[in-house]
Amino acid sequence: MKKIIFGLLLALFILPVKANEGMWFLMHIERLNYVDMQKMGLQLTPEEIYSVNNSSLKDAIVQxxxxxxxxxxxxxxxxxxxHHCGYGAIAELSTAENDYLNNGFWAQNHEEEMKPESLSVRFFVRMDDVSKRILGQVNDEMTEDEREAAINxxxxxxxKENDEGGKYTVSVKSFYNGNEFYYFVYEDYNDVRLVGTPPKSIGKFGGDTDNWEWPRHTGDFALFRVYADQDGNPAEYSEDNVPLNPKHHLPTSIKGFKENDFAMxxxxxxxxxxxxxxxxIEQNVEYAYPAWVEASRTSMDVMEKxxxxxxxxxxxxASSYAGIANYWKNRQGMIDALKQHKTAKSKRKAERKFKRWAKKNEDGKYKNVMSVINDYYDNTNEISRHNNYMSIMLRSKLATIPYRVGQTMEYYAEQNEAKQAELMPRIKTQVTRLYDGLHMPLEKDLLAAQLHLxxxxxxNIAPMVKEIADENGNTIEAWTTYINQSIDNxxxxxxKEVNEFLDNPDAEVLAKDPLYLLSNDLLKxxxxxxxxxxxxxxxxxRAYRLMVKGMRLQNPDKKYYPDANSTLRLTYGKVISLPEDETNDAKYNYYTTLKGTVAKYQPGDDEFDMPKKLIELYENKDFGQYADEDGYLPVNFxxxxxxxxxxxxxxVLNGNGELIGLAFDGNIExxxxxxxxxxxxQRTISVDIRYVLFLIDKYAGATHIIDELTLVK
Structure with a gap:
């Protein structure tokens, strides 16, 4: 009897992945997850989630x-x-006269739907395992460069074998740090148009203050439409294109849900x-992330002004600022959470177990893996700090435009007149795109502040930067003066100045240009x-790859999932509360309501202002068919x-594959x-689909959009 109990305990130890942990490949769901998902409430078959030959859920999910x-x-x-995913496209389509970002936009018909300059969606067609094929091309005697060349x-x-003559985009990706390989086939549609967006005061309600926090009250959604040619194939923008008839679209549930209901x-x-x-982890907490946070805050201060x-x-x-601000708070939250949870300590404990296993393992190649990895981090701590300061600085357009354009101009200046005439239209198009929306006073101050920091x-900073700092004094005033003088020359x-150079190119002038020299120095x-x-x-x-391989061999019966790398995954769990929060207006702490949104209202505040119509709808309890059975209007969950x-x-889907929400954030804890x-x-924060539909219907009056949906009541 004791032996049986010990066996059960051992099985529990080597299968530690919780039901809600994991980002799973769809092609592995039936083998690894289906039984668990059924027990939790899934009503679909694996074939209804992922099928190559028939329509399935995967056909409705796009990148x-x-x-x-x-x-x-x-x-x-x-x-x-x-809304924050469409933020850049909405801002691009906005002007001071037609400010869709701040005022919202709702197309009344297909003709009013607006095409951003560059926006696409990617449909997932199929995937397959090619690990044996690729790993059969490499051996342990190869250098890393030789290995990479053979794999590529x-x-x-x-x-080439799977793109069907260019019809599809094929991406082969490494998993488990080079121990497995899969290919993914995609179909890209480039004619994507804006259909509707709430104003920023709804779509970004709470701003940076509420970002990564619970309770949330944000209507973070926007609507677009995919267009295709008359035969349903991808096509560049044309007035002749028609709305795509997809292989599958998600039904939308307004039935609601309760705590502990299945969610995937x-x-x-x-x-x-x-x-x-x-x-x-220690390198990130002590070196990389603090540099990222400090450099991001520096950029935000200049941009805000x-x-x-x-x-x-x-x-x-708007879009650039939102991206920087989002990761500024994310990185600071990572520092705090990793310290608080003593993550490095728990990892060291697992590493000690691995080292003991490696010593006993007959294959001696795992024995020194952890010491090689630890030496690497010891030797690259300051490099990681340097690179994070620089990576934020290189988001400045003034830091990178001279290099990006200048490299092309250098080649251009060396060509004969016929070749220059051929190149000029393309270069001028590139220049127009790079300078579009560039505000030079902001860019000057931004680059000066980042160079000073x-x-x-x-x-071990860039040589030219060090020379300038030593000669002029490393103060913000000195850097501001230097950048202003450099721009003047x-x-x-x-x-306009770039185009004038293209009309009369002079390689010597370019070679002496102070911004070109500085930009080259930074990128180099x-x-x-x-x-x-x-x-x-x-x-x-090599050591990292062996560590991952060895740790999987150490516990061969564990269910593993690969790290995320922008490939389609499924995660499943349940609707669930956090510990009660007295600031939440709801009866239970797994959802929020419009009452709580109105309670946060601060007239004129950039983060917590609200449209008057939304307040009126709340006061009149005019929630339509979207109220919960208890009478409140749900917002986030x-x-x-x-x-x-x-x-x-x-x-966010229920057990029937019906849409119940839209994921937009995580929690700071x-x-x-x-x-x-x-x-x-671990929690996902989502917009309740009933709040989305309420805003489309009752707030915006866009009932034609509601009529287009497949509602499940």
């Missing part, structure tokens, strides 16, 4: 704009995603590092690696799904989730 998720919710190609050669073959999310999570060892003074500047920089805080000070330093660092990198890559950045806009999953605190 939106390259960095978010969206879903198809009608048979006319209607796309639902987060085979990847090129796989892509399909989407494109961007990046997790669940295998990251203790040394990497100019954005508050000019409505057009505010629109032009970088030269003051980082080690630069051909990059305006689009950012990409530079010493021979010593390259050697560390090679040893580290919580589940314990395992998501990360890139899942923004992902559909579980900010360490990209590195280690917290079963108790």
């Amino acid at each position: 939106f704009g390259g960095g978010c998720t969206a879903e198809i919710i009608s048979d006319k190609g209607l796309v639902l995603t987060n 050669k085979e990847i090129a073959k796989i892509q 999310i399909l989407g494109y999570p961007g990046r997790t590092n669940r295998w990251m060892p203790s040394g990497g 100019y954005m508050s003074e000019d409505a057009q500047v505010n629109l032009d920089y 970088y030269s003051e805080k980082a080690e 630069s051909i990059f000070k305006s689009e 330093r950012y990409r530079y690696k010493s021979d010593e660092q390259k050697a560390w990198d090679d040893k580290f890559k 919580l589940t314990d799904n395992d998501i990360t950045g890139g899942n923004s806009g992902s559909p 579980a900010m360490a989730g990209d590195v280690i999953f917290d079963d108790e605190l």
Whole structure:
């Protein structure tokens, strides 16, 4: 009897993945997850979730704009995603006279739907495992460069074999740090148009203050539409294009849900590092993330000054600012959470177990893995700090435009007149795009502030930056003066000056341009690696790959899922509360209501202002068919799904595959989730689909959109 009990305990130990943990491949659901999902409330078959030959849920999930998720919710190609995912497109279409970002927009028909300059959605067609094929091309005697070259050669073959003559985009990706490989086939649609968006005071209600916090009261959604040619194929924008008739669209449930109801999310999570060892966590907490936070705050301070003074500047920089602000708070939350949960300590404990296993393992190649990894982090701590300061600085357009345009101009200046005439239209188009919306006073102050911070805080800085700081004094005033003088003497000070150079190119003038020299210096330093660092990198890559392989061999019966890398995944769990919060207006702490939204209302405040009509609808309790059975209007809710950045806009589905919400955030308490999953605190914050429909119907009066949906009552 004792032996049986010990066996049960051992089984529990080696299968520690909780029901709600994991970002799973759809093709593995039947083998790894289906029984658990059925027990929790799933009513669909695996074939209804993922099928290559028949329509399934995966056909309604798209990657939106390259960095978010969206879903198809009608048979006319209607796309639902987060307001913050569509933020850049909405801002691009806005002007000071027609400010859709701040005032909202609702197309009354297809003709009024607006096309942003560049926006696409990507449909997932199929995937397959090519691990044996690719790993059959490499061996342990290869250097990392040789290994990478052999893998890339085979990847090129796989892509060509599966793209059907260019019809599809094929991506082969590495998983488990180079221990497995899968290919993914996609179909891209580039004609995507804005259908509707609430005003920012709804779509971004709570602003940076509420970001990553619970309770939330945000209507974070926007609507777009996919267009295709007359045969339903991808096509560039044309007035002749028609709304796409998709293979599958999600039915929309207004039945509501209760705590502990099943919930699953399909989407494109961007990046997790669940295998990251203790040394990497400590490097992030002590070196990389603090630099990111400080540099981001520096950029935000400069941008806020100019954005508050000019409505057009505010629109032009709205998307850039939102992206910086989001990750500024994220990185600070990561620092706090990783320290609070002592994540590095728990990782070290697992690493000690691994080292004991490695010593006993017959294959001696795992024995020194952890020491190589720890040495790498010890040797690259300051490099990581430097690179994070620089990576934020290089978001400044003035830091990168001279290099990006100048490299092309350098080649252009060397060509004969015929070749220059051929190149000029393309270069001028590039220049117009890069300078569009650029506010030079803001850019000058931004670059000066970042250069001051970088030269003051980082080690082994770019040579030209060090020389300037030493000669002029490393103060913000000195940097401001230097940048102003450089712009005055630069051909990059305006689009007009660049175009004048193209009309009369002079390679010597370009070679002496102060902004071109500075931009080149920054980019060259950012990409530079010493021979010593390259050697560390090679040893580290091999050791990390062996660590992951060894840890999986150490516990062979555990159910594993790969780190997120912007490929389609499914996560499942349930609707669930956090510990009670006295600031929440709801009866239970797994949802919020419009009452709580109105309670946060602060007239004129940039983050907590509200449209008067929304307040009137609340006061009149004019909720239509979207009120909960208890009479309140739901706004946001919580589940314990395992998501990360890139899942923004992902559909939250009930056991029947019906849309109940739209994921848009996580909670600050579980900010360490990209590195280690917290079963108790990990939460996904979503917009209740009933609030979305209420805003479309009762607030915007866009009933024609409601009529387009498949409602489940």
